[in-house]
């Protein structure tokens with residue numbers, strides 16, 4: 567029988583955030599696949615867990631993935647961990663999950679720390695509908711295309727960013743969405759210098775230009791206000807009046823109804839409809 571691939575989240579700063587279930591899984595599996603074995607070894611030593619470690623990171627997924635799959639197919643169980651947070655979320659893991667799912671291996675996600683979820687929850691911005699945008703591309707054309715695709719996005723948007731790229735990203739977000747758009751900047755979540763700054767894109771861009779950013783950031787950006795649908799033209803309104811009339815309604819009544827629906831002038835609708843009828 568095949569083994570199970572467990573996705574085990576690890577703390578994004580505060581070691582106390584590892585769950586009891588995560589520890590139990592790390593203790594029970596046959597081996598652990600880690601993004602950076604040195605980083606994970608520190609956590610495992612802290613938890614007093616000794617397990618064989620294999621490396622699974624962005625640049626060895628093509629060789630390491632199939633090797634892990636073979637072991638799972640042979641019946642071993644594996645815990646996948648990354649340097650911090652939930653595997654497969656802006657982290658290696660997505661490909662391994664797809665590989666295992668395609669081969670019929672059970673994949674079990676253990677819930678736990680994930681920077682985007684904590685940032686969204688604390689943001690004070692609408693959480694009912696949101697979109698996770700990950701990191702913006704460095705490549706100018708891809709970055710522009712990504713931002714352009716979000717101009718009319720009404721859902722709250724979440725971005726990850728590294729400190730040395732934060733200023734450029736804030737400038738681009740401000741230029742795309744406008745300086746007044748609300749932004750919650752979540753810095754160093756769960757760590758000693760945790761900071762949640764509820765501000766605007768314009769203010770944040772100005773602030774960080776003067777105060778060089780340090781630490782890890784999640785940016786939670788308010789969505790675009792819902793766009794009112796364009797009102798129909800008078801010509802379209804008149805067409806609708808005539809269609810209602812053709813359906814048996816009196817012309818005056820039809821003009822009154824279309825005026826109420828569209829905000830167009832009842833008299834003008836009636837006058838033009840009479841001319842066309």
Ligand code: SAM
Nearest residue numbers: 578651652655680681726727754755782783784
């Ligand atoms: N898999 C991780 C997760 O579940 O959140 C994300 C890994 S991604 C490579 C790293 C990015 O996550 C950082 O650049 C930052 O944007 C965000 N991040 C991770 N830890 C954070 C923290 N403690 N505070 C704020 N942002 C954090």
